[in-house]
Amino acid sequence: xxxxxxxxxxxxxxxxxxxxxxxxxxxxxxxxxxxxxxxxxxxxxxxxxxxxxxxxxxxxxxxxxxxxxxxxxxxxxxxxxxxxxxxxxxxxxxxxxxxxxxxxxxxxxxxxxxxxxxxxxxxxxxxxxxxxxxxxxxxxxx
Amino acid sequence: xxxxxxxxxxxxxxxxxxxxxxxxxxxxxxxxxxxxxxxxxxxxxxxxxxxxxxxxxxxxxxxxxxxxxxxxxxxxxxxxxxxxxxxxxxxxxxxxxxxxxxxxxxxxxxxxxxxxxxxxxxxxxxxxxxxxxxxxxxxxxxxxxxxxxxxxxxxxxxxxxxxxxxxxxxxxxxxxxxxxxxxxxxxxxxxxxxxxxxxxxxxxxxxxxxxxxxxxxxxxxxxxxxxxxxxxxxxxxxxxxxxxxxxxxxxxxxxxxxxxxxxxxxxxxxxxxxxxxxxxxxxxxxxxxxxxxxxxxxxxxxxxxxxxxxxxxxxxxxxxxxxxxxxxxxxxxxxxxxxxxxxxxxxxxxxxxxxxxxxxxxxxxxxxxxxxxxxxxxxxxxxxxxxxxxxxxxxxxxxxxxxxxxxxxxxxxxxxxxxxxxxxxxxxxxxxxxxxxxxxxxxxxxxxxxxxxxxxxxxxxxxxxxxxxxxxxxxxxxxxxxxxxxxxxxxxxxxxxxxxxxxxxxxxxxxxxxxxxxxxxxxxxxxxxxxxxxxxxxxxxxxxxxxxxxxxxxxxxxxxxxxxxxxxxxxxxxxxxxxxxxxxxxxxxxxxxxxxxxxxxxxxxxxxxxxxxxxxxxxxxxxxxxxxxxxxxxxxxxxxxxxxxxxxxxxxxxxxxxxxxxxxxxxxxxxxxxxxxxxxxxxxxxxxxxxxxxxxxxxxxxxxxxxxxxxxxxxxxxxxxxxxxxxxxxxxxxxxxxxxxxxxxxxxxxxxxxxxxxxxxxxxxxxxxxxxxxxxxxxxxxxxxxxxxxxxxxxxxxxxxxxxxxxxxxxxxxxxxxxxxxx
Numbered sequence: 001x002x003x004x005x006x007x008x009x010x011x012x013x014x015x016x017x018x019x020x021x022x023x024x025x026x027x028x029x030x031x032x033x034x035x036x037x038x039x040x041x042x043x044x045x046x047x048x049x050x051x052x053x054x055x056x057x058x059x060x061x062x063x064x065x066x067x068x069x070x071x072x073x074x075x076x077x078x079x080x081x082x083x084x085x086x087x088x089x090x091x092x093x094x095x096x097x098x099x100x101x102x103x104x105x106x107x108x109x110x111x112x113x114x115x116x117x118x119x120x121x122x123x124x125x126x127x128x129x130x131x132x133x134x135x136x137x138x139x140x141x142x
Numbered sequence: 143x144x145x146x147x148x149x150x151x152x153x154x155x156x157x158x159x160x161x162x163x164x165x166x167x168x169x170x171x172x173x174x175x176x177x178x179x180x181x182x183x184x185x186x187x188x189x190x191x192x193x194x195x196x197x198x199x200x201x202x203x204x205x206x207x208x209x210x211x212x213x214x215x216x217x218x219x220x221x222x223x224x225x226x227x228x229x230x231x232x233x234x235x236x237x238x239x240x241x242x243x244x245x246x247x248x249x250x251x252x253x254x255x256x257x258x259x260x261x262x263x264x265x266x267x268x269x270x271x272x273x274x275x276x277x278x279x280x281x282x283x284x285x286x287x288x289x290x291x292x293x294x295x296x297x298x299x300x301x302x303x304x305x306x307x308x309x310x311x312x313x314x315x316x317x318x319x320x321x322x323x324x325x326x327x328x329x330x331x332x333x334x335x336x337x338x339x340x341x342x343x344x345x346x347x348x349x350x351x352x353x354x355x356x357x358x359x360x361x362x363x364x365x366x367x368x369x370x371x372x373x374x375x376x377x378x379x380x381x382x383x384x385x386x387x388x389x390x391x392x393x394x395x396x397x398x399x400x401x402x403x404x405x406x407x408x409x410x411x412x413x414x415x416x417x418x419x420x421x422x423x424x425x426x427x428x429x430x431x432x433x434x435x436x437x438x439x440x441x442x443x444x445x446x447x448x449x450x451x452x453x454x455x456x457x458x459x460x461x462x463x464x465x466x467x468x469x470x471x472x473x474x475x476x477x478x479x480x481x482x483x484x485x486x487x488x489x490x491x492x493x494x495x496x497x498x499x500x501x502x503x504x505x506x507x508x509x510x511x512x513x514x515x516x517x518x519x520x521x522x523x524x525x526x527x528x529x530x531x532x533x534x535x536x537x538x539x540x541x542x543x544x545x546x547x548x549x550x551x552x553x554x555x556x557x558x559x560x561x562x563x564x565x566x567x568x569x570x571x572x573x574x575x576x577x578x579x580x581x582x583x584x585x586x587x588x589x590x591x592x593x594x595x596x597x598x599x600x601x602x603x604x605x606x607x608x609x610x611x612x613x614x615x616x617x618x619x620x621x622x623x624x625x626x627x628x629x630x631x632x633x634x635x636x637x638x639x640x641x642x643x644x645x646x647x648x649x650x651x652x653x654x655x656x657x658x659x660x661x662x663x664x665x666x667x668x669x670x671x672x673x674x675x676x677x678x679x680x681x682x683x684x685x686x687x688x689x690x691x692x693x694x695x696x697x698x699x700x701x702x703x704x705x706x707x708x709x710x711x712x713x714x715x716x717x718x719x720x721x722x723x724x725x726x727x728x729x730x731x732x733x734x735x736x737x738x739x740x741x742x743x744x745x746x747x748x749x750x751x752x753x754x755x756x757x758x759x760x761x762x763x764x765x766x767x768x769x770x771x772x773x774x775x776x777x778x779x780x781x782x783x784x785x786x787x788x789x790x791x792x793x794x795x796x797x798x799x800x801x802x803x804x805x806x807x808x809x810x811x812x813x814x815x816x817x818x819x820x821x822x823x824x825x826x827x828x829x830x831x832x833x834x835x836x837x838x839x840x841x842x843x844x845x846x847x848x849x850x851x852x853x854x855x856x857x858x859x860x861x862x863x864x865x866x867x868x869x870x871x872x873x874x875x876x877x878x879x880x881x882x883x884x885x886x887x888x889x890x891x892x893x894x895x896x897x898x899x900x901x902x903x904x905x906x907x908x909x910x911x912x913x914x915x916x917x918x919x920x921x922x923x924x925x926x927x928x929x930x931x932x933x934x935x936x937x938x939x940x941x942x943x944x945x946x947x948x949x950x951x952x953x954x955x956x957x958x959x960x961x962x963x964x965x
Contacts, residue, residue: 009159012156013156013159013160016153016155016156016157017156017160017233020156020233020236020237021229021233024236025232025233025236028236032368035368035369035370035373036368036373038370038373038374039370039373039374042373042374042378043376043378043379044378044379044380045378045379045380045381045383048378048380048381048383048465049380049383052383057383058382058383058387059387059499059500059501060387092383095383096380096383099379099380099383124225124229125229127222127225128222128225128226128229129222131218131219131221131222131225132218132219132222132223134215134218135214135215135216135217135218135219135220135222136215136219137215138211138212138214138215138218139211139212139215139216139219140215142211142212142215
């Protein structure tokens, strides 16, 4: 009777575990992936880089002359400010492109290994049992 | 219902049974062992591949060939075990919902929380109480409460196992450990008695319990590296690229998001949500979107900002500040660099322009008044520079200001105050302070290898409020905690209980900490009347009143937020009012030097209050604040109290009521360990009249006080504020005779040191009473008279060489004159 109860409890515990492993935990792995993907996006500041893609580098700009007229001095100043600001903008865009590319490559690599981790997770209980069994066979029967 | 059946109703039962087989400790051991074996095997393989062609290996080829598959087998087993322990860790972690440090995700059908489940599981073969004592949580709670193992075991063995007729209830909500404790208090009287005998209240038990749960949960929480709030703790690699560079601001500021406090879970304990919502609302306004946090000096205001930063990090803030950086402006570094008005104004302009340009910053100014004063000292008007920026929508500022400074400088300055939404920061309650320092204690324990009991933590929190009135309680409690740890380590104290905390506070403040009365002090307290009567003659009623007040104070019966006692002594001059005060300082506080005397007739003028507490405008410190800052324990004598200025009387009203006062800088000064004695001879004529009619003034106390009040010198509310109003009666002939004898005895003792003795008859005593006392000044002239008539004659005899060692000086009265003879 006691033996039966222990067996039942053991089976219930194993069943409870498997229910978690292939149910709740499987769902949680997706959340974990999502969190890790968010982490990569955050780590490479992708959102901020994309939203500020056209912003001048570190917002370094020069101010345009206040009253625009066609006198040569003001016009020169206007052109020079425009040139500097455009250069800063392009410089910012180039650097951001590189940073975005690095980030995207990392995110993509991460996404590519997701199926592998999924397979690993699904096989994990069997993998553990196999490792233990195979280990014992190697020790005692080889 | 049996516990087993109850346990099975929840899905957590499975994980509890897994935990009982492969506990956390067990998993850790397996994991460590497997890792070590894996490393050793890897090392062996590296060694093998490097040297497999060497002659030695070839010689033992057979043995090597035999061993290699076995080593590989061992490697597989250990990888399997390591994966198994990690997998169980995940299993356990993912079903662990946090009650204390995060949102509690229990659903109703789970019936009980994890910590409650552990207790039920431990008690499934006995009963819930035994389960609690047996469980890991229960064991830790007992340790935290300082209950020794022997006591716990003797109770455990004595307590019968009783199958539950009634199960703990929680009105359909998830069952928590607190509900189990409530159940014990309702159904397990022997357990409650056991705790009471150990001096542990229900509140203490719950406090210790919550602390233990917090400890377990915070460790579990830290393990969950995959949680988004943990993954997103650090800032992005290229975050700065999108912001305008703030070259000038960077020199004088720091990003608060990187502060340790923002990332510390311990700081999430205090609930600052109401204040944070107010700040967010203020910063979301269409114009003048600035907030001013007003509170006590200290870190409490900053704690609110840190809480806001935590929300900012989790992106759980109003859109007006979402994605922005909280930058703290360091007024000190600004003041160090800017040496004149122009450079200061230039830097300020640049800083604010940069903030507007950056567009991603809200500025925090830790001490706005300091900035205003710095500007003022350089000849600049900060308000004028600041105000246009404050009105600008592109800028958001949170200023932190001390309450006193706010009232003194900012409230009146409408240009400034109108641009800020004022938010008052409430001080944390003692319970919240206990929670904060108990969380910090967990880290300190690991650092110093010490162990705090819950009572010690509670005493640190309460002691920080009671013995240190200046500053914010939570800061003081944390700094006490930080100071006590190295002290304990130095003194080889591993377990820090309440006694160690009281010892530490006593050493730090020189104030005897209540709660423990030494044998010497016990004797003093019990025999206080007798000890005082040795010095004070004829004032038994006054002595009894003071003695009772002191006993109340030292046993903790008195209110903790007031001075030890405050007494008003009425009576004619020379009846022993000052002597009683001196005697008290001598007997109870260890010496007359612990009496601080203030002649209140010196504080009659308008500037009296400035003399006492100092003046902000002149920068002069006050006499009362200086003395009480240095000496927080003793007797303060306020002579001729009625003569003090009205403002001074009001100051003392506050002191008697609240046990502290603020000096000119707004710093609180503790007076909770002081006895205040105010004396006055107003009403002396009424007392004389009553005595002359042969009545005891004590029986006419109400009439005497009514008479004093009617003269307008004392308001009834002032008299009522004292713990006791004591009438000193004029000294009778017998009292004066005792005083004269006492004084002569003192002279006799003094000359005995020179080998001389003194003799005198009752006639001499009578002569001293007749000539050395009078109705107006009572016994006061007696001391002078003895000096002039007795001591002067002795001195002459010593100088003339007549009085040498071994001789006796005899005083006699002859022809109405006092003469000295040598025998």
